[in-house]
Amino acid sequence: MNTIGVLVLVCVSLFVLYCFLWFIFVFMKYLIFARKSDKLKSNVYNISENGYQYTIAFPRFLKNAGNLAVTDNDLDTVLFIWPHVFKKTEFAVWIGHEETGFSAEHIYLNKNLMPLNLKYEEFINLHKSEVKERMEKAYSKWPLLCFICPM
DSSP, rough: OOOHHHHHHHHHHHHHHHHHHHHHIIHHHHHHHHOEEEEEEEEEEEEEEETEEEEEOOTTTTTTOEEEHHHTTTTEEEEEEEOOOOOOOEEEEEEEEETTTTOSOEEEEESSBBBSGGHHHHHHHHHHHHHHHHHHHHHHHHHHHHHHHHO
């Protein structure tokens, strides 16, 4: 076998290995999260339970951009979770209330529900109970989160 053939074989083997590892470490966790859920569209699943919506957005092929979301039926406060196995799990919240204003973007939080950008601290403190409630709902709905990112 010539050098180019060996190089192609090595590249193909590495790509297949990468695909396999992505499937095991990224895609499989979303399959676990999506158990007993209804498919909304090609890569989004939903569970409606006790006045809350639990949404699982699967990552695209070879990407790690899937997320989990928890909200009530009014969609006024949405908690987003990007669970990661090998790096820190990310949290964000979108809050929409006419009385206090709207967060026009995701407000990224640490696992203690404090905003990473301190300019949002007062806004988050106003809605801390709602955000905490969504976080508790997420951990009770998806126990695997306890292993990925303990509270």
